[in-house]
Amino acid sequence: MTSPRRTFAIISHPDAGKTTLTEKLLVAGGAIHLAGEVKARGANRRARSDWMKIEQQRGISVTSSVMTFERAFDDLGVITFNLLDTPGHEDFSEDTYRTLTAVDSAVMVIDAARGIEAQTRKLFEVCRLRSVPIITFVNKVDREGRPVFELLDEIADMLALDVAPMSWPIGMGGEFEGVLDLETGGVSRPEGDSRNFQGKVDTDVTLPERFAEEVELAQAGYAEFDAEAYRNGDLTPVYFGSALKDFGVAELIDALARHAPAPRPQPAEPAPIAPEADEVTGFVFKVQANMDPNHRDRIAFMRLCSGTFKRGMKLTPTGHGKPIAVHSPILFFAQNREVADEAFPGDIIGIPNHGTLRVGDTLSERADIRFTGLPNFAPEILRRVALKDPTKTKQLRKALDDMAEEGVTQVFYPEIGSNWIVGVVGQLQLEVLISRLEAEYKVAAGLEPAPFDTARWVTGDAGDLKAFADLNRGAMAKDRDGNPVFLAKSAWEIGYVADRYPKVRFNATRER
Incomplete structure (x- = not known):
C-alpha cells in the first residue's frame, strides 16, 4: 500500500513567487483561509512562512519553514503534505541542501519573465546532488515574459533532463502576455472553468489556430510524461501558472499527490533504512532557536524515516547513549504549532530541547543506526x-x-x-x-x-x-x-x- 505522505521542498531564486505559492498551496489545502500576500493589510501582510524579523524587513526567506496540511482526493483518499519552504537566496544554499536531505521531492519555482538565473542553477545543482526528483512550476505567466519554447529549452539544457510540459499558458501563446485572454476572444471556455490545459488539448476548449499549433508543437517536441522517469530524476514535468492569481495551483497539488514519490529509503550506516521498517528512526536536519522569543525556545526538526512514532516514546540520539522521552512533539504551520500524538515516515516533527539535539543526530529506539549525508x-x-x-x-x-x-x-x-x-x-x-x-x-x-x-x-x-x-x-x-x-x-x-x-x-x- 502506497503511503499517503508527500514530503517536498519548494525552492527558487528570490522574488520568483515561492512564498506566495507556499501560501496558496496552504489555502488550497485548507490550512489557512487567507494568503497574507493577497488580502491582508498592515502587519498581517507579511508572509505567513516568514517569521524572522529580518525576513519581514527584507521580504525574503532566509531560513527553512515546515508546514503540514491535508487534502482529500476522490480516488486517492486523504493525502498529508509536508511542505518545506527553503531560503531563496544563494547565500543560504547550505541550509537548502540540509533541507533537501529531509524531503522526497522538490518543486522548483521559476519566474516566467526572468527565466533561469545563476542562483537558480546553483539550487538545481543542489537538487541533483541529493537525487531529488523535481517538478518545475513556471510562475507569473499572467505577466509579459519569455517565449515559452525558449524557456522550456533553457530548463532542459540546465537540468540535462527531459522536459514534459504538463500544462499550457493561454493568452498570447508563447509570449506569456496573459493567461486567459478572454477580452480579445482568444480563448473560449465553459463559464467558470479556469483550468490549465493538461496533456492533450481539452475537447471542450475552442482555440484559435495559432494557439492550437503551439500546443501541438510543444507536445510533439518534448517528452511525454513518464512517472518512473520523473521519480528516477531523469525528467521534470513543467506546469505553468500564476500563484498570485490562483492559476495552476490546484493542478500542482494534484501532481504532487499523484506523481511525487512517497517516503523513500534513507541513506544510513550500516545500511539504508526503509520506511516500512518497524523500528522508529529519524534524523535532525535543522535546529532553530528563538522561534518564539518570549520563551527562548529551541526546536530540533526531525524527519521520521521509519516506524510509527507515538507521543512520549523514548528515542536515543546518536553518540549520547542516553534515551530521551519525546513528550511534546510538534507539527508546524510556520509559527503556529500543535502537539502531535503520532507521526509516520515522511512526517517532520519538532522536538523542543535545551541543547541535547543537534543537526545530524540520528534518533532511534536503539543506538546502532546513523543517518548520513548532512x-x-x-x-x-x-x-x-x-x-x-x-x-x-x-x-x-x-x-x-x-x-x-x-x-x-x-x-x-x-x-x-x-x-x-x-x-x-x-x-x-x-x-x-x-x-x-x-x-x-x-x-x-x-x-x-x-x-x-x-x-x-x-x-x-x-x-x-x-x-x-x-x-x-x-x-x-x-x-x-x-x-x-x-x-x-x-x-x-x-x-x-x-x-x-x-x-x-x-x-x-x-x-x-
Missing part, C-alpha cells in the same frame, strides 16, 4: 567578531554556538588570540548574524576583516596532526565541536600546505 561546507567568507560590550562575552558565545548549530554561520575559536571568527558562504548570512545577535540575544557586535579567507577541517593520524598543529599554531582553530581547523589566507595556500604535509588531509566538508 555535511558542513567550508566557508567562503571569514570575519572576526568584535564585541562592543565586553561583559556580554558569555552571551556572545552562546549565540554563536546556537547559530552554528542552526547552520546560519560557522564559528571558529583560534588557538592564538581572543577574537572569535565566523565563517559563511555568502554576505547576507553576516547581516542575518548581526541582526539576530541584537534582536534575540541583546548582544551588540560588529564584524572586522579576518587575516584568513577560508578554512579546512584537518584529519589524519594523531601524531601527524599534532606535528602539523604545533608548527602552524597561528593558523589553527577549533570549530563548535572541537574539531581541528586550518585557517588559510587563500586557496593557493591550502594547496601549498597540503603538498608540504601529504599525511594530513584538508577537507572542504565535514559530516555532521
Whole structure:
C-alpha cells in the first residue's frame, strides 16, 4: 500500500513567487483561509512562512519553514503534505541542501519573465546532488515574459533532463502576455472553468489556430510524461501558472499527490533504512532557536524515516547513549504549532530541547543506526567578531554556538588570540548574524576583516596532526565541536600546505 505522505521542498531564486505559492498551496489545502500576500493589510501582510524579523524587513526567506496540511482526493483518499519552504537566496544554499536531505521531492519555482538565473542553477545543482526528483512550476505567466519554447529549452539544457510540459499558458501563446485572454476572444471556455490545459488539448476548449499549433508543437517536441522517469530524476514535468492569481495551483497539488514519490529509503550506516521498517528512526536536519522569543525556545526538526512514532516514546540520539522521552512533539504551520500524538515516515516533527539535539543526530529506539549525508561546507567568507560590550562575552558565545548549530554561520575559536571568527558562504548570512545577535540575544557586535579567507577541517593520524598543529599554531582553530581547523589566507595556500604535509588531509566538508 502506497503511503499517503508527500514530503517536498519548494525552492527558487528570490522574488520568483515561492512564498506566495507556499501560501496558496496552504489555502488550497485548507490550512489557512487567507494568503497574507493577497488580502491582508498592515502587519498581517507579511508572509505567513516568514517569521524572522529580518525576513519581514527584507521580504525574503532566509531560513527553512515546515508546514503540514491535508487534502482529500476522490480516488486517492486523504493525502498529508509536508511542505518545506527553503531560503531563496544563494547565500543560504547550505541550509537548502540540509533541507533537501529531509524531503522526497522538490518543486522548483521559476519566474516566467526572468527565466533561469545563476542562483537558480546553483539550487538545481543542489537538487541533483541529493537525487531529488523535481517538478518545475513556471510562475507569473499572467505577466509579459519569455517565449515559452525558449524557456522550456533553457530548463532542459540546465537540468540535462527531459522536459514534459504538463500544462499550457493561454493568452498570447508563447509570449506569456496573459493567461486567459478572454477580452480579445482568444480563448473560449465553459463559464467558470479556469483550468490549465493538461496533456492533450481539452475537447471542450475552442482555440484559435495559432494557439492550437503551439500546443501541438510543444507536445510533439518534448517528452511525454513518464512517472518512473520523473521519480528516477531523469525528467521534470513543467506546469505553468500564476500563484498570485490562483492559476495552476490546484493542478500542482494534484501532481504532487499523484506523481511525487512517497517516503523513500534513507541513506544510513550500516545500511539504508526503509520506511516500512518497524523500528522508529529519524534524523535532525535543522535546529532553530528563538522561534518564539518570549520563551527562548529551541526546536530540533526531525524527519521520521521509519516506524510509527507515538507521543512520549523514548528515542536515543546518536553518540549520547542516553534515551530521551519525546513528550511534546510538534507539527508546524510556520509559527503556529500543535502537539502531535503520532507521526509516520515522511512526517517532520519538532522536538523542543535545551541543547541535547543537534543537526545530524540520528534518533532511534536503539543506538546502532546513523543517518548520513548532512555535511558542513567550508566557508567562503571569514570575519572576526568584535564585541562592543565586553561583559556580554558569555552571551556572545552562546549565540554563536546556537547559530552554528542552526547552520546560519560557522564559528571558529583560534588557538592564538581572543577574537572569535565566523565563517559563511555568502554576505547576507553576516547581516542575518548581526541582526539576530541584537534582536534575540541583546548582544551588540560588529564584524572586522579576518587575516584568513577560508578554512579546512584537518584529519589524519594523531601524531601527524599534532606535528602539523604545533608548527602552524597561528593558523589553527577549533570549530563548535572541537574539531581541528586550518585557517588559510587563500586557496593557493591550502594547496601549498597540503603538498608540504601529504599525511594530513584538508577537507572542504565535514559530516555532521
